Amino acid sequence: MSEDYVLELEHIRKEYPGVVALKDVTLQLRRGEILGLIGENGAGKSTLIKCCTGAVVPTSGKIRVNGKEFDRMTPQLAAENGVAVIYQEFNNVGELSAAENLFLGRPIRKGMIIDRAAMEKRAAEAFEQLHIKINPKELVKNLSVGYQQMIEIAKAIEQNAQVLIMDEPSAPLTSNEVESMFKVVELLRKKGVSIIYISHRLEEIFRLSDRIEVIRDGEYVTTLITPKATVDELITLMVGREMTQKYPPRKNCIDKNKVVLELDHVCGNGDIDMSLKLHAGEVLGLGGLVGAGRTELAEVIFGSKPMESGRMILNGKEIHPKSPREAIDLGIALVPEDRKRHGALLTNSIKNNISMPIYERISKLSVISSKTERDTAEKYRKEIQIKCPTINQLVKNLSGGNQQKVILAKWLAADCELIIFDEPTRGIDVGAKYEIYKLINTLVESGRSVLMISSEMEELMGMSDRIIVLAENRMTGELQKEEFNSDKIMAYASGITDAVKESA
Amino acid sequence: MLNSNFLKQNAIWLVFIAEIIIFAIASDGTFVTGRNIINISRQVSYYGIASIGMTFVILIADIDLSIGSIITLVNVVCAFLMVSYGVNMWVAVFISLAMATGIGLINAVMVAAVGIPALIATFASQTVFEGVAYLISGGRPIAGFDSNFGIFGRWAAFDLIPICAILMVLCFAAGSFILNKTYFGRYFYAIGGNEEAAELSGIRVNRVKYLIYALSGFFAGLAGIVLLSRANSAQSTVGKGLEFDVITCVVLGGVSVYGGVGTMSGVVAGVLIIGSLTNGMILMDVSEYTQMVVKGLVLAVAVGIDCMSKKRQPK
Known part of the structure; x- marks a missing residue:
């Protein structure tokens, strides 16, 4: 047989x-x-x-x-x-x-x-x-x-x-x-x-x-x-359960009067030149093709690549982060696209990963308060449901979705208010995706702001409150929630701007 | 994963015990006499101290080849200050340690700010400072120190425990404290695991590298002082090749050359194994060249085990 x-x-x-x-x-x-x-x-x-x-x-x-x-x-x-x-x-x-x-x-x-x-x-x-x-x-x-x-x-x-x-x-x-x-x-x-x-x-x-x-x-x-x-x-x-909705619903929590981040012709890192405004409680989607300059923009905001010219204004104050450390201290976080290379410290424990950005804050005379360290990790393990036997488990032994949660926990522990997600659910399966979406909702509902880069059209439209589309390092279009339309986004992403259309 | 690490750490102590038994039998008991054990503790003290800084360096997957010449230079400079300029011994020690730390910082500038691979940068400074030591001493031994200078290498507490061994234990305790209790330790492991992700987690990687190389220089300097006191005379060849012994101890102690993995207690075991190996071979009248062959093989095997365990890990 x-x-x-x-x-x-x-x-x-x-x-x-x-x-x-x-x-x-x-x-x-x-x-x-x-x-x-x-x-x-x-x-x-x-x-x-x-x-x-x-x-x-x-x-x-x-x-x-x-x-x-x-x-x-x-x-x-x-x-x-x-x-x-x-x-x-x-x-x-x-x-x-x-x-x-x-x-x-x-x-x-x-x-x-x-x-x-x-x-x-x-x-x-x-x-x-x-x-x-x-x-x-x-x-x-x-x-x-x-x-x-x-x-x-x-x-x-x-x-x-x-x-x-x-x-x-x-x-x-x-x-x-x-x-x-x-x-x-x-x-x-x-x-x-x-x-x-x-x-x-x-x-x-x-x-x-x-x-x-x-x-x-x-x-x-x-x-x-x-x-x-x-x-x-x-x-x-x-x-193993009914999935009625792909994108969890969220309350309208945008505070239109409060601009958290404003970019005014921010240039650098290749050839980007971007201006945008992000409000408190908003998920701003960044659409476009791979190589359109979205990741590059994220790197500049996060301070890992230098800003050459332009102005970046965070909560009304002009900022100029020159390193990820400075950005983090200003409350800016980046959940990078390549989780294993840039996001998680795979050979370190969950506990150490979560406290990594705040070690200097939870230490006295450079000695770590091990209680705070442990409590912080336990708190986020429960709060965002990181599935693991103990917080001492190495991050490399976690699934992609749980690794992503550890990275997010690290930024929540660091008290970041502006969180940039670069392809938040790449390589993550359906169930864990839904959880990540719920977490993004929780973030904005608690008054934080999210800048979300996504190449998945459905995710981009499902999660964003507003979408800015980039092509060749420039913004080619902006869509409000009610204007979301995949054809339009694709057109902008291919560099066809309204101006081009009108002149054609 | 945890389990195999645990085994690995204990395996090294088993090796140590086996080694002691073998030498005890082979030397008809001479090896395990109190006198010889005191001797070993004195002999290992200087590279034990130097191995602490090297542990930090290897933890971030770098290497520091300059420590042999730092040890030489500290010998020559400290002796020169005391003998030719009549500088107070404590002041001379302080200046020497500051200089050693400074050399570490120069290494860090080359590695972190300029971006020269650690192997080349520290190899260059090894050559430079070996040359400087010769230039200062003219190749001649310098002797005739304050008799109190014996405290670092020759004196013993209660006429029994060498001060230098106590100093080594204190240094290991400090090293272990840095690795386990301070945030710097966490940073070392993070950088060794993935430098890019460490930077993106908010660690100022370059600053940490400055600290690491400075510490490596400092501990090498301290080792140099101990060695100078023991020999009671400065030779401009004294540190030559010492980095080799130190690297062997650290790697044998389970610090991965790929970075990110290793413990201070493992390094202690590594130091003891190499120390008793050297001592045992001397007791058994093994020639210096045969010793070199044996130590070289030990290094290859230690790194080999590290590489094999890395290979076996699933991607």
Whole structure:
């Protein structure tokens, strides 16, 4: 009966000291199907994949590949049995050509000498098979992210992968690249490759998959036939409760008379030149395409990049923050886009992360008041519901949503009044997103102000009170809540301003 | 994660105990006599003291190669002040320590303000200050200090416990206090973990680096004073290569060369292991060159273990 399945995982359990990452997960992958695997962050998807490739050894459970049973995999066994993973980060070497990357670690040789011509020929064939247009001689560093991913896929196929596991493959790609990736994935299915496709973007799952498996809190929930499933149903299954609203309602708390932040031709950090006003209790959305200068603006306000000219006025007083420290002391906070690199101190505890900006305030003669330190962490752990066994847990062991909460807790502890969110829910699953939105609401309802950069149109319109759209480092349009319209925002984001329209 | 760290920390003490047993047997008991233990405490005191500053430096994933030449220069300058200018011994010590701290600050300027990688910056200052020490001393030993100067390296409390060992214990206590009780300690770990995120959390990373390098210079200077007192004569080669022993102690003590991980107690164990290793090898008449081979291997193994454990961590 195992004939039908290329890969079977039975009752996989994985315990770490103090945490059970996987309680009991079962998965069956049919030959030549695309199985969508969904679940909230921290549901155990990554751990499950790692069990398949041997990066993680399950505490108990069985793995069957083509009917052969294993208690555990090793990277070698996985490769021999045709199980390959396309991770979010690629294993390409930028300084080598596409062909060389394709045969990385097992080059075609003539005796001692690498046979470049043969590799390039084989590579050309491999790319051709997948209908990818890559010059085998091109250096990988010159290729776009999409093509680099294609090389990874081609590499897996070259190595006779029968099971391809794709972890958030669309995350780093532009929308055109996503389209080409879909085509390749569908082509692979036709060729009989079985694919496990993991994504937060449900529309992709619907578009590609034959069946969808849902896991929650390390447990198998159910498997659905894709055409019979609905988005609402999937969300409910993932979070384990009905999600009636995507964006929680909030009271109107904008104080139009109180301008918290005013920018008057603030220039610097590349070529930005921005003027805007942010009121107390307001969520001001910053829309635009990636690279429009939104993050750059945030960095200038937060003092991590210098302001070259212009005026920044906070609560009526002109300010000029020259470092994040100065900005924080003025009550400005930044929740950065790249949580792991810029936001959380992953190798530090939750407690230390939360108190990091206020250590000097809670210390006497540089000695920390450990009681205040602990109480602060406990307070925010409860208040914003950071899910963790203890506050001494390292932040790297938390899910993305909880890491984001730790970062927010740090700014609340520092008493920041103006909080800049740069892509607040990037890489965060549906349930945790809702919690983050609720937190943003709480912030403004308590009189704070939020500047929110978002590339997700729906989030931008769902959460903002007002939207300013940027293109090429300048403001191209402003929309009040009642004027919100995605076409209009897209037009502004593409640099089509009202002035241009009128003159046209 | 916590568990494996706990094991790691205890493993190092087990190594220490095993080492003592081996040397005790191999030396027919000489190694564990009270006299020899006092000897060891005296021998480890100066690099024990120097290892505290180095711990801070390695915690932020930098390195300080200049401390050997700081030790030399402190020897030469302190001796020169006392002998050639008849400066009061306490004043000479104070000036020497201030100078050592100043050299640390110069390192910090190069690393933090200019942005030279620590390895190169401190290597440059190592060369410079070694040269300066030669220029001052002319390569000749300087001797003839106030007899009270013996307090730093030769005297013992109650004719038993060397003052320098007590000084080392006090320094370790201070180091441990800085790491665990003050916000600077939190900053060191934060910067070592992720410098960019630390800056964005409101830490003035450059200022902290000034402090760290100044402390590294200061503790090296103090080690230099202890060494000068022990030898009772300043040699312009005395500190050469000492940074190597100190780095070995720190890394062996579990401070990760990647930064962000390590404890003071681990470093104490590292210092004791290297100290008794050196002493044991001397007792057993192992040649100096063989000692070099052994210590080099110990460093490679210690860093190797660190790197392996880093590799094994899932991304």
